[in-house]
Amino acid sequence: MSNHYLRGILLKLQDRLSDDDRKRLHFFFGHDVPRRIRDDPSLGGTLSLMECLFDEDKINEQDFTFLIQAFEAIQCIDAAQLLRVNARWAQNGVTVAGDNRRGNATNQLNRPFGFFVDDDQTAFIADFENHRIIKWKIGDTNGTVILGGLDRGNRWDQLDRPTDVLSDIEPDSLIICDRWNRRVVRWSRRCGTIQRELLVDNTECWGLAMDDQGYLYISDTDKHEVRRYQIGDKNGTIVAGGHGEGAGLNQLNRPTFIFIDQQQVVYVSDYENHRVMKWNKNKTEGIIVAGGQGGGNALTQLSYPYGLFVDKSGTLYVADTGNHRVMRWSKGAKQGTILVGENGSGAGANQLLSPTGLSFDRHGNLYVTDQENHRVQRFSIK
Numbered sequence: 001m002s003n004h005y006l007r008g009i010l011l012k013l014q015d016r017l018s019d020d021d022r023k024r025l026h027f028f029f030g031h032d033v034p035r036r037i038r039d040d041p042s043l044g045g046t047l048s049l050m051e052c053l054f055d056e057d058k059i060n061e062q063d064f065t066f067l068i069q070a071f072e073a074i075q076c077i078d079a080a081q082l083l084r085v086n087a088r089w090a091q092n093g094v095t096v097a098g099d100n101r102r103g104n105a106t107n108q109l110n111r112p113f114g115f116f117v118d119d120d121q122t123a124f125i126a127d128f129e130n131h132r133i134i135k136w137k138i139g140d141t142n143g144t145v146i147l148g149g150l151d152r153g154n155r156w157d158q159l160d161r162p163t164d165v166l167s168d169i170e171p172d173s174l175i176i177c178d179r180w181n182r183r184v185v186r187w188s189r190r191c192g193t194i195q196r197e198l199l200v201d202n203t204e205c206w207g208l209a210m211d212d213q214g215y216l217y218i219s220d221t222d223k224h225e226v227r228r229y230q231i232g233d234k235n236g237t238i239v240a241g242g243h244g245e246g247a248g249l250n251q252l253n254r255p256t257f258i259f260i261d262q263q264q265v266v267y268v269s270d271y272e273n274h275r276v277m278k279w280n281k282n283k284t285e286g287i288i289v290a291g292g293q294g295g296g297n298a299l300t301q302l303s304y305p306y307g308l309f310v311d312k313s314g315t316l317y318v319a320d321t322g323n324h325r326v327m328r329w330s331k332g333a334k335q336g337t338i339l340v341g342e343n344g345s346g347a348g349a350n351q352l353l354s355p356t357g358l359s360f361d362r363h364g365n366l367y368v369t370d371q372e373n374h375r376v377q378r379f380s381i382k
Contacts, residue, residue: 179204
């Protein structure tokens with residue numbers, strides 16, 4: 001985002017703010033701006049506050065998540081959504097993991113799927129065909145294998161085509177979808193000792209998610225459903241699908257990745273139906289929030305979606321795998337916009353080839369597992 005563009009958006013924000021919003025905003029930034037600005041919640045005072053944040057580099061063309069988080073904290077969701085919807089990302093990605101070649105060395109990946117980036121700028125990647133979970137500090141040339149990588153198998157030190165990994169609520173603990181072993185396992189390090197635990201078995205798992213209360217969610221591509229588990233529970237409760245394979249609003253067809261928001265709303269990439277579904281808590285039917293118009297490359301369509309993320313304003317970001325792009329769908333929108341991947345499939349810096357997973361860091365930068373290019377790409381917010 002250029003300085004001129006960002007300043008234009010900040011001016012538009014003023015129409016979204018009530019007098020009470022301004023007062024809360026000035027109170028929130030009381031320690032970040034001079035007192036004369038803090039104590040002036042008028043229109044002019046708020047413009048001065050924005051300029052002050054800009055001049056002090058609290059917000060800039062690389063990072064304005066500071067302001068988004070402030071609006072969300074004071075419950076001014078409309079303003080936060082305006083910033084998110086107008087956010088732009090560089091079209092040329094930077095490779096932060098892998099070297100564009102299929103391989104099993106620690107500087108290589110082999111068809112990566114799900115992953116996440118933590119607050120320390122470290123990626124944890126489900127390295128599918130290498131049967132391992134690899135930890136990769138952003139900026140390093142090599143990653144570190146933390147589980148698997150000893151050929152495929154079902155021993156406790158082995159994995160067989162893992163598809164997803166997430167951070168547990170416990171420190172130094174990961175939960176892994178060990179897909180071809182039909183199990184979900186927990187890996188943890190306590191007092192220098194590695195521990196492994198079977199959480200759920202007999203599941204053709206694909207995607208994992210965890211809500212703020214510590215409930216685990218697992219998508220099952222064989223049963224066409226998503227279940228919620230309390231840790232220790234082996235059966236779980238169906239929260240999406242569960243009515244067999246199909247395209248009805250109460251059905252799914254090979255659900256892959258999932259996302260859970262703070263209200264325990266379940267978002268599902270409904271792979272074979274070329275759509276993303278939203279299932280409100282305790283509902284027996286879902287709502288189509290993206291795609292659902294058959295597989296295709298129009299802005300109203302998706303093609304075999306995988307990874308997804310939903311921000312606090314309800315904006316959906318999805319890896320449109322068959323179209324080699326990442327899409328953004330605003331809440332209630334009938335069509336999406338292309339975030340990255342407008343240049344067709346390929347291995348260029350401005351191209352993707354079957355993107356599968358996506359994640360954002362705390363600065364708003366976008367990370368994508370570029371599966372068939374065997375790499376993870378970072379697209380900087382601008």
